[in-house]
Amino acid sequence: MSSISVQITFRCRDFVARRFRIGRRRASRTRLIAGTVAVLAFLLIPGHARAADQPHLAIFAQQINYLVNVQLRDGSEYVGLLDVLDPLGQVATHINGKKWTLDFSSSGNRVEIVCQEGKRKCSIRGADVEMAAKFVVSEGHGYVPVSALAEILPRVTNLIANLNVHGRRLLLGISGVHLSSDVLKNPSRLVLTFPSPVKPAVTNEGNTLLLTFTREPVTTTGPETTNFGDPLITSGRFMVVNGAALYLVTATAPVVTMFSEGNRVITISAPPAAVPATPAQPPVTAPVQAQPVPAPTQPVPQKPAAPAFIVAIDAAHGGTETGALLSPTLAEKDVTLALARRIARELQSKGISVYMVRAGDTQMTLDQRASAANTAHAALYIAIHAAAQGHGVRLYTAMLPPSMAVPTHHAFVPWETAQSAWLDLSATAAGSIADECNRRNIPVRAMPAAVRPLNNIEGPAIALEVAPPSDTLEDINSATYQQSIASAVAAGITAIRPKLEAAR
Amino acid sequence: MISRPMQITIALLVAAILGMGFYALKLKQKVETLHATSDNRPAAPPVTGDLQTVTLWVAHDDGTLHQQQMQLAMPNEPAARAMRVLQALVQIYTGKDSPHPLGAGSDIEDVYLVNGTTAVVDLNQTLADTHPSGIMVEQLTIVSLIQTLTANVPNVTRVKFLVGGKERDTLAGHEDLKMTYDVSTVSQVAQELQ
Numbered sequence: 116m117s118s119i120s121v122q123i124t125f126r127c128r129d130f131v132a133r134r135f136r137i138g139r140r141r142a143s144r145t146r147l148i149a150g151t152v153a154v155l156a157f158l159l160i161p162g163h164a165r166a167a168d169q170p171h172l173a174i175f176a177q178q179i180n181y182l183v184n185v186q187l188r189d190g191s192e193y194v195g196l197l198d199v200l201d202p203l204g205q206v207a208t209h210i211n212g213k214k215w216t217l218d219f220s221s222s223g224n225r226v227e228i229v230c231q232e233g234k235r236k237c238s239i240r241g242a243d244v245e246m247a248a249k250f251v252v253s254e255g256h257g258y259v260p261v262s263a264l265a266e267i268l269p270r271v272t273n274l275i276a277n278l279n280v281h282g283r284r285l286l287l288g289i290s291g292v293h294l295s296s297d298v299l300k301n302p303s304r305l306v307l308t309f310p311s312p313v314k315p316a317v318t319n320e321g322n323t324l325l326l327t328f329t330r331e332p333v334t335t336t337g338p339e340t341t342n343f344g345d346p347l348i349t350s351g352r353f354m355v356v357n358g359a360a361l362y363l364v365t366a367t368a369p370v371v372t373m374f375s376e377g378n379r380v381i382t383i384s385a386p387p388a389a390v391p392a393t394p395a396q397p398p399v400t401a402p403v404q405a406q407p408v409p410a411p412t413q414p415v416p417q418k419p420a421a422p423a424f425i426v427a428i429d430a431a432h433g434g435t436e437t438g439a440l441l442s443p444t445l446a447e448k449d450v451t452l453a454l455a456r457r458i459a460r461e462l463q464s465k466g467i468s469v470y471m472v473r474a475g476d477t478q479m480t481l482d483q484r485a486s487a488a489n490t491a492h493a494a495l496y497i498a499i500h501a502a503a504q505g506h507g508v509r510l511y512t513a514m515l516p517p518s519m520a521v522p523t524h525h526a527f528v529p530w531e532t533a534q535s536a537w538l539d540l541s542a543t544a545a546g547s548i549a550d551e552c553n554r555r556n557i558p559v560r561a562m563p564a565a566v567r568p569l570n571n572i573e574g575p576a577i578a579l580e581v582a583p584p585s586d587t588l589e590d591i592n593s594a595t596y597q598q599s600i601a602s603a604v605a606a607g608i609t610a611i612r613p614k615l616e617a618a619r
Numbered sequence: 620m621i622s623r624p625m626q627i628t629i630a631l632l633v634a635a636i637l638g639m640g641f642y643a644l645k646l647k648q649k650v651e652t653l654h655a656t657s658d659n660r661p662a663a664p665p666v667t668g669d670l671q672t673v674t675l676w677v678a679h680d681d682g683t684l685h686q687q688q689m690q691l692a693m694p695n696e697p698a699a700r701a702m703r704v705l706q707a708l709v710q711i712y713t714g715k716d717s718p719h720p721l722g723a724g725s726d727i728e729d730v731y732l733v734n735g736t737t738a739v740v741d742l743n744q745t746l747a748d749t750h751p752s753g754i755m756v757e758q759l760t761i762v763s764l765i766q767t768l769t770a771n772v773p774n775v776t777r778v779k780f781l782v783g784g785k786e787r788d789t790l791a792g793h794e795d796l797k798m799t800y801d802v803s804t805v806s807q808v809a810q811e812l813q
């Protein structure tokens with residue numbers, strides 16, 4: 116065990132010392148964060164795999180990721196409340212007989228947790244939280260069952276907690292880094308796309324390949340195991356084990372990984388045979404060294420891999436920038452994210468990779484969105500908006516005067532008019548989606564609009580504004596309605612995929 | 620706490636100062652009018668202007684634009700004409716039974732013409748700050764303003780919007796206010812919205 120891990124364990128038990136350190140919480144907090152970072156770094160170094168055997172809970176919050184030791188008591192897994200809350204704010208604990216109290220404060224918000232040793236509940240803000248096992252005090256330190264954190268943390272921090280008890284992973288106030296998988300043919304390859312860069316450890320063994328994500332809270336919405344029915348890539352299995360997300364690829368022959376799009380895309384395929392033709396965009400090699408892979412026994416087609424066909428979906432607004440307030444309780448940013456996710460699932464079901472420009476409730480500038488879509492080399496960019504006025508769907512392309520159009524293959528494209536060369540293809544995409552909306556009796560119109568950041572997208576780009584289907588505003592959130600739109604968008608894109616691919 | 624007699628004194632003083640200012644302004648105008656009539660140069664355009672039939676492009680929140688005729692006292696000077704019709708349009712939007720409601724107090728701050736072909740329209744802060752958010756609803760405001768302006772002030776080929784005298788990213792989160800609008804491109808969009 117590393118000295119850093121030992122230090123953290125020691126700190127948890129050093130209750131007497133802690134009581135006198137309350138005035139110096141900041142310094143100790145910084146030390147804990149530094150320690151956590153060091154532990155994480157330690158775990159990532161190959162050869163120290165045994166450190167991962169120590170059971171711990173991985174906590175991913177907005178500004179910080181950290182590990183908390185898990186202890187087994189009477190058949191239940193426990194964590195120290197102090198260890199969990201310390202990195203999230205100012206913490207002070209008091210003990211009085213069997214009564215154990217923790218004061219937590221963060222950005223002016225103060226909460227008191229009161230627990231009784233041996234009781235199956237704690238009181239937070241005066242309300243009781245039931246626990247699956249009794250509260251334990253050991254050497255002055257208070258322990259709760261891991262499962263109780265799903266109830267405790269939202270009440271203490273006002274953040275949404277997504278707890279995977281068996282996987283020992285907790286996402287606090289964040290939605291995770293969503294993994295989308297997609298098998299493409301000729302040659303067979305599995306394309307894993309992520310909304311932000313990832314750096315998993317890669318381990319090859321025979322015909323299997325394991326990606327281990329310890330730094331990013333990787334999530335997926337699909338089933339745990341996906342059978343791809345591909346001659347090379349048999350299946351993909353996602354699981355969360357001891358705080359880390361694992362993705363296990365089973366193939367019929369040895370496979371290798373290639374990282375591209377700034378580590379947002381991982382392509383898993385047969386190793387290239389002999390010297391391949393130089394691809395237009397050289398893939399970035401894996402950040403973590405893969406083990407040498409034996410040459411394949413069967414010949415592999417030598418066709419260079421085309422840039423992956425990815426659709427960038429941008430759920431407009433986010434964070435404190437809520438967009439339109441559709442009703443006192445319905446913000447545009449939430450409708451756009453829900454619809455964006457449906458569209459993403461529909462596209463993925465049709466074998467199209469998706470890049471979610473905004474995956475959670477985060478704030479991004481318009482320039483950041485355009486840069487993200489341009490960096491991802493998306494075959495199509497769709498910004499999703501929602502509005503209270505009118506009915507149905509409105510599709511928009513950039514409003515740029517034709518005189519400003521620049522040749523398609525310019526080395527340098529002016530930011531303000533990057534869209535000029537793509538106006539025709541953008542309009543074709545909008546038209547194709549409009550046709551599919553008409554087919555589903557969704558009122559639709561398509562026209563140009565000066566809506567940002569369409570002008571700055573270097574590739575086909577449209578904005579979709581969804582309005583309620585009826586005079587009842589809340590119907591904009593109807594699952595049936597949104598699903599019907601998502602299906603129309605996916606069908607519209609599928610119909611013009613060859614045109615979009617030809618333009619790449 | 621200021622005593623009541625003191626409050627009354629201050630109120631009277633403020634009223635007196637405002638009244639003096641207004642009287643001085645009137646005197647100045649009177650002198651200028653006398654001066655104008657006493658020389659041979661053409662008279663300055665009247666502040667009110669002749670009653671004329673003008674066309675306004677009025678937005679409706681179902682996503683359409685409608686041309687509407689209106690009788691307005693119109694000045695001759697192009698920037699003043701633009702200001703007059705745009706204010707009339709905004710008054711429709713802030714009025715009762717508005718087809719495209721804008722926040723109370725929304726107004727046009729000023730309109731400038733550069734070389735007679737580029738119009739700079741300065742929206743007031745309230746108009747932008749209280750504007751409903753959405754691609755369509757914001758586009759309707761901008762397109763109707765541009766169409767109304769160009770229908771009554773010929774030769775304008777480009778329009779730039781400011782808010783409270785300053786550049787702004789978007790009107791209310793969507794419509795691009797950084798760009799300078801090309802009148803013929805906007806006109807094509809307006810045809811589709813009719």
Ligand SMILES: [Zn+2]
Nearest residue numbers: 431438500501
């Ligand atoms: Zn929006």
